[in-house]
Amino acid sequence: MPLYTTDSLKAELNEKGWRLTPQRETILKIFQNLPEGNHLSAEDLFDLLESQGEQISLSTIYRTLKLMARMGILRELELAEGHKHYEINQPYPYHHHHLICVRCNKTIEFKSDAVLKVGTKTSQKEGYHLLDCQLTIHAVCPTCQRSLLPL
Numbered sequence: 001m002p003l004y005t006t007d008s009l010k011a012e013l014n015e016k017g018w019r020l021t022p023q024r025e026t027i028l029k030i031f032q033n034l035p036e037g038n039h040l041s042a043e044d045l046f047d048l049l050e051s052q053g054e055q056i057s058l059s060t061i062y063r064t065l066k067l068m069a070r071m072g073i074l075r076e077l078e079l080a081e082g083h084k085h086y087e088i089n090q091p092y093p094y095h096h097h098h099l100i101c102v103r104c105n106k107t108i109e110f111k112s113d114a115v116l117k118v119g120t121k122t123s124q125k126e127g128y129h130l131l132d133c134q135l136t137i138h139a140v141c142p143t144c145q146r147s148l149l150p151l
Contacts, residue, residue, distance in 0.1 A: 012071060030045065040086055043083075044085075069086065074087065095116055096110060097115060097137070098135075100137065100138050101140055116133050
């Protein structure tokens with residue numbers, strides 16, 4: 001079962017004085033049904049929605065993604081492509097981190113209890129409520145390393 005349902009999103013939005021618009025509900029459903037390991041940029045989401053016959057403006061998509069990331073529903077990721085990507089923010093034990101090749105943008109997801117423990121301990125110590133804890137490692141993959149070697 002997804003961490004956020006339509007009802008829980010509606011309740012949280014209402015609590016903050018906002019509404020659950022049809023666009024927000026549609027975007028939530030896209031992320032709930034996104035295969036594990038997939039990340040979407042705002043542009044990717046726009047193209048996907050357009051291919052499904054949905055007409056949601058790119059500016060609405062950007063605002064909704066930012067809102068859902070601030071609420072902790074989505075994880076905002078800085079991948080190697082120079083723009084943000086998003087994925088559903090799953091609780092432990094589904095929590096994961098990213099290893100990204102800066103040359104070919106290949107992304108590997110990995111789990112680390114140690115990273116999550118440090119994030120949880122630090123946020124609790126300071127009185128914060130942890131929404132997300134992520135480690136992104138930028139590196140060069142073995143294939144790209146071989147292509148850098150002189151022949």
